Amino acid sequence: MKKMDFFLKVYDVVKKVPYGRVTTYGAIANYLGSRKSARTVGWAMNSSHQNSDIPAHRVLNRNGVLTGKHHFSGTNLMKQLLENEGLRVVDDKLVNFNKYFWDPSTEL
DNA sequence: TTTCTGACAACAA
């Protein structure tokens, strides 16, 4: 296993998130083996911005809140992307989050 | 090299 194994796994999982679905940092971290590495998942996303085609807008925190929206190009780009996939966002939070939640541990 | 921080989340008090 290489050093950046964690990053690669994160990328891989995020890229497999189906259209119109979302997942969380914790879910990915848990799938990778450690639920506490959720932070690192977010870090991977930050890095992914300049590396690959990662749908980072589909990754939210456990509350379904667009925590990382501020890191996107615009202020509401992340929100727009989600709405573009048929989702609904109110007050930087995904509506029916539980319904759209895609857990790699369960569905992959 | 040591220390701090960061798109989070769980546990303790």
Place this chain on the structure above:
DNA sequence: ATTGTTGCCAGAA
């Protein structure tokens, strides 16, 4: 229920 601390990994100072 709310607040504070701890764990995880990688990068910057």
